[in-house]
Amino acid sequence: MYNIAQVIDEKCVAKKGCRLCIMYCPEANCLDLNVTKMVAEVNISRCKGCELCVVVCNAAKHNAIEMQAVTSSGTLMSHKGESAGLGQAYQG
Numbered sequence: 767m768y769n770i771a772q773v774i775d776e777k778c779v780a781k782k783g784c785r786l787c788i789m790y791c792p793e794a795n796c797l798d799l800n801v802t803k804m805v806a807e808v809n810i811s812r813c814k815g816c817e818l819c820v821v822v823c824n825a826a827k828h829n830a831i832e833m834q835a836v837t838s839s840g841t842l843m844s845h846k847g848e849s850a851g852l853g854q855a856y857q858g
């Protein structure tokens with residue numbers, strides 16, 4: 767198990783021109799702009815979990831990136847999309 771960065775779309779202000787995390791991520795082709803959604807997006811298979819993106823995003827007070835645990839096979843252990851799906855399932 768290891769940690770990777772995940773962008774919280776609702777908090778990301780890339781549509782206003784922010785590219786901080788993309789500029790600072792040391793891994794090539796890891797953090798990039800999703801031009802459809804206009805938010806920063808992490809390539810899970812490339813992320814090394816250094817948290818530099820979290821530091822720069824938080825320093826700019828956007829707080830739009832959080833670290834998430836993934837299994838050794840690269841599957842997210844707790845993804846907000848999955849938990850929302852579970853919640854819906856329990857609502858019957």
Ligand code: SF4
Nearest residue numbers: 778779784787823828
């Ligand atoms: S630094 Fe934060 S707000 Fe800026 S583009 Fe990256 S995730 Fe979005």
Ligand code: SF4
Nearest residue numbers: 791813814816817819
């Ligand atoms: S944790 Fe490091 S490698 Fe992963 S997206 Fe952020 S800056 Fe890039």
